[in-house]
Amino acid sequence: MLIDTHSHIDMDNYKDRFDEVIAEAKDFGVEKIVIPGVAPSGFKRIVELCEKYENIYGAVGVHPEDLAAFDADAESLIREYLKHPKIVAVGEIGLDYYWDKSQIERQKEIFEKQILIAKEIGKPVLVHDREAHFDTFEILKKTKASDVGVVMHCFSGSPEFAMECVREGFYIALGGVVTFKNAKKVKEVAKIVPLERLLLETDAPYMTPVPYRGKENQPAYVKFVAEEIANLRGVSFDEVANATCENAKKLLAL
Numbered sequence: 001m002l003i004d005t006h007s008h009i010d011m012d013n014y015k016d017r018f019d020e021v022i023a024e025a026k027d028f029g030v031e032k033i034v035i036p037g038v039a040p041s042g043f044k045r046i047v048e049l050c051e052k053y054e055n056i057y058g059a060v061g062v063h064p065e066d067l068a069a070f071d072a073d074a075e076s077l078i079r080e081y082l083k084h085p086k087i088v089a090v091g092e093i094g095l096d097y098y099w100d101k102s103q104i105e106r107q108k109e110i111f112e113k114q115i116l117i118a119k120e121i122g123k124p125v126l127v128h129d130r131e132a133h134f135d136t137f138e139i140l141k142k143t144k145a146s147d148v149g150v151v152m153h154c155f156s157g158s159p160e161f162a163m164e165c166v167r168e169g170f171y172i173a174l175g176g177v178v179t180f181k182n183a184k185k186v187k188e189v190a191k192i193v194p195l196e197r198l199l200l201e202t203d204a205p206y207m208t209p210v211p212y213r214g215k216e217n218q219p220a221y222v223k224f225v226a227e228e229i230a231n232l233r234g235v236s237f238d239e240v241a242n243a244t245c246e247n248a249k250k251l252l253a254l
C-alpha cells in the first residue's frame with residue numbers, strides 16, 4: 001500500500017480522465033491521495049473531490065506564488081474549510097525565492113499567518129520551500145509549527161538540512177526527483193532520513209519519476225518513488241511502503 005501525500009489532481013489536466021487516473025492509482029497500490037490547495041479559487045473543487053471519492057483527502061492554503069490571493073476573505077475561507085473532516089492540513093504554504101524575490105517580506109508574513117491558523121485549528125502544515133531553506137526553517141521553528149506537524153514537501157535541501165529538519169520533528173516528503181540520475185543530494189537524503197520521518201508524494205502533474213520522466217505525472221507513479229528509495233536504502237519495497245503509509249496516516253489522520 002502507498003499514499004501519495006501531495007498530488008495536484010484537482011488541476012484541469014486530469015478533468016477528462018479523472019476516474020481513469022484514480023483507477024490506475026489503485027492498480028499501482030496507491031491507497032490514498034492528498035490534494036494540496038494553492039489558492040482560494042480552488043478550494044471548492046478540492047472539497048468536492050474529497051466528498052466524491054472515499055480515498056481522496058485535501059488541504060487548503062495559499063501558495064507563495066499566489067500570495068496576491070491572500071486576504072481577509074481567503075483567511076476566513078481557510079478557517080471554514082479546515083472544519084471539514086477530509087481537509088487534513090494547511091497547505092501548501094511556504095517560501096519561494098526562486099519565483100520572486102521582490103516580495104520576501106510578504107511571503108514570510110502570509111506563511112507565518114497560515115502556520116498560526118494551523119496551530120489554532122490543530123492540523124499540520126504542508127510546506128513549500130524553494131531556495132528559501134534558512135528562512136523557512138526559522139519561521140517553522142519560531143512558530144513551533146512542529147506542535148501540529150510539518151511536512152517538508154518536495155524536499156530539495158542538503159542531507160545536513162534534512163537531518164536538522166528531522167531533529168525538529170519535521171517529516172521529509174520525497175517525490176520523483178529521487179529517481180533522477182543526477183539528483184545526488186536527494187538520493188543521499190533518501191538514504192539517511194529515518195524511515196519514521198519519510199513520506200512519499202508525486203507533486204503531479206510535475207516531477208514525473210523515471211521511467212516516465214518527461215510525461216505527465218500521476219498518483220500511480222508514487223510507486224517508482226518508493227522503489228527507488230527502497231533500492232537506495234537496501235530495504236524491501238514493502239518496508240518503505242508500510243512505513244511511509246503509517247507516517248502519513250498518523251500525521252494527517254487519514
Ligand code: NI
Nearest residue numbers: 006036092203
Ligand atoms: Ni505542490
